[in-house]
Every structure is written in structure tokens, then in C-alpha cells.
Amino acid sequence: MDLKNRKIGIIGAGITNEEIYNLAYKIGKLLAEKGAIIYTGGLGGVMEAASKGAFEAGGITIGILPGHKYEDANPYVKIPILTDMGHARNVILVRSVEIIVAIAGGYGTLSEIALALKMWKPVIGIKTWENIPGVYYVSSAEELLDKIFELLS
Numbered sequence: 001m002d003l004k005n006r007k008i009g010i011i012g013a014g015i016t017n018e019e020i021y022n023l024a025y026k027i028g029k030l031l032a033e034k035g036a037i038i039y040t041g042g043l044g045g046v047m048e049a050a051s052k053g054a055f056e057a058g059g060i061t062i063g064i065l066p067g068h069k070y071e072d073a074n075p076y077v078k079i080p081i082l083t084d085m086g087h088a089r090n091v092i093l094v095r096s097v098e099i100i101v102a103i104a105g106g107y108g109t110l111s112e113i114a115l116a117l118k119m120w121k122p123v124i125g126i127k128t129w130e131n132i133p134g135v136y137y138v139s140s141a142e143e144l145l146d147k148i149f150e151l152l153s
Helices: 018-033 046-056 086-096 107-118 141-152
Strands: 007-012 037-040 060-065 079-082 099-103 123-126 135-137
Touching: 007 018, 007 046, 007 086, 007 107, 018 037, 018 046, 018 060, 018 099, 018 141, 037 046, 037 086, 046 060, 060 086, 086 107, 099 107, 099 141, 107 123, 123 141
Parallel strands: 007 037, 007 099, 037 060, 060 079, 099 123, 123 135
Antiparallel strands: none
């Protein structure tokens, strides 16, 4: 099964360490190689890493930005969406996708997880907020890919 044109949201820490950056990069790359369209918040950290991985794999990357300036997007966002809504843009990101992947993150990520669960969107977590009922937890990029296939089939 491929993920051709399936809309996958990747959320997570805006500022991150090398381990999490590399994990997000790998996930973005794997998903894009399977044909998924990658949606992020368009900024740095996990969002940049996932976008970079997808971009370098030839994928489509969409950034739902909190502000009103295209130049705020990380350089790997092919399609920036300006909202000028700050954190309220999280609703647009979650509503726009079929599934959410949460990687690390703080309270902004937690709010997106909650919004996704409220909207009955599947949420897969890796190295993120723990013990949230309804979140599917995985421990590797490969396990995450298997879970996405399972949930979307």
C-alpha cells in the first residue's frame, strides 16, 4: 500500500535537539517516499525537519503558518498557508489532515493532540506526551509507518 495523496500532519517541538530533528526528518522522508502530502505548522524544529525530509524525497510540503509573512516558513515548505491566527492555526492544521503524528513537543503540541482527538482524527505519538487515552504510541519510524497503514486502510 502506498500513501499517495494521503494528508498526514506532523506536529511537534518548534525547538528541538539533534535526535528528535533526525527522527522527524526520517519520518517526513519515509512518508513522502510513500506519496503522502506532509502538513506541518511551517516553522522550525520538528516542523522543519519533517518538511526537509519530505522535500528532499520529492514530496509535497504544506505549512499552516501562524503569522502573515511567507518568509516565516522554513525553506522546505512548498505551499505556505498564511493564517495570521497564532496558535488558533492549530485547528486549521488538524482539520486539514487525515491523521496526526506527534513528535516530542510542548503545550502547543499537546493542544494539537487534544484537538485531533476531539475531531476523531487518529493520533500517533513518538517520544511525545505520554499516557494520553486514544493516542497510539510507537517507538520507531518504521513502526509508525506500519501504524499509519493500519489506520488508513
